[in-house]
Amino acid sequence: MGRPPCCDKNGVKKGPWTPEEDIILVSYIQEHGPGNWRAVPTNSGLMRCSKSCRLRWTNYLRPGIKRGNFTGQEEKLIIHLQALLGNRWAAIASYLPERTDNDIKNYWNTHLKKKVSEPETGSDCPKSSWQSSHRSVSKGQWERCLQTDVNMAKRALCEASSVSCSFGGKPSTYASNTENISRLLQGWMKGSPKPSVVDPASSGWGVADSASSQGSVSTSNRIMSPEPLESVFGFTDSSAERSEAGAPFSLLESWLLDELDGDGQEIFLDVPVLDTCQLF
């Protein structure tokens, strides 16, 4: 028995989403909440496959998404987690609550993969030594390093969002999505083919990604409108729920502990943040 297609191929639009479609989707989800994707195209009138709607939502429109400008901490964390978990991008993304798996996957494929594969010196936490450490450093040291980087990433994210370090709370990530939509609408209203780009120098608007004060500017680092569409997002941020600090971290820890020859001793804690690279 063959699997039925996820949607009727006839009349289903493909390709880049238009601002109009985004607005329709956001409006629909505002009203009904995310989920039941099968019904979204039918009920919203979007000529899109349900999977396409879900993907658009989770990777672009969902509240709490930070795009572009991966920080050094995030970068290191991704490298470590990728080495640890492999290409399990969803699992990796669970440690970076503001990032989508697709974003991380793309970033890995375009930046980090080659970076890791290239022998190089001079970075603050050299990947060459990282690679060698993957083999030679004792597991305890490596795990400490990972845990430290997880903590560092958490800290960096907290600083970036200027919100309390409780991931269980509702971080400012929520706002970043309203900004995404806002910028989308701004561009749409102006009829610009590049709706998301606003010159930060000429506008008085703030940079949405406050963690991105570091040098390189990705094309995804857009300047956001100061007009959050709070009314558009009056529902709970499921991504924020997902990012409850306890769950993913304890999962990883237990996963690691499973490999600890049974003693199950907690060894991650009490490692000074700055020790990470010294281990390598």
Add this chain to the structure above:
DNA sequence: AAAGGGAGCAACCGCAGGTGG
């Protein structure tokens, strides 16, 4: 100024897992 090539990213595709009847 134009063409070619590479990089980056959004989106699609197909498979796997979960769930309810």
Add this chain to the structure above:
DNA sequence: GCCACCTGCGGTTGCTCCCTT
């Protein structure tokens, strides 16, 4: 337990932009 449906995930593709020649 089986089946159908829905959702999630990872790999891949293709488009657009930018840089180099």
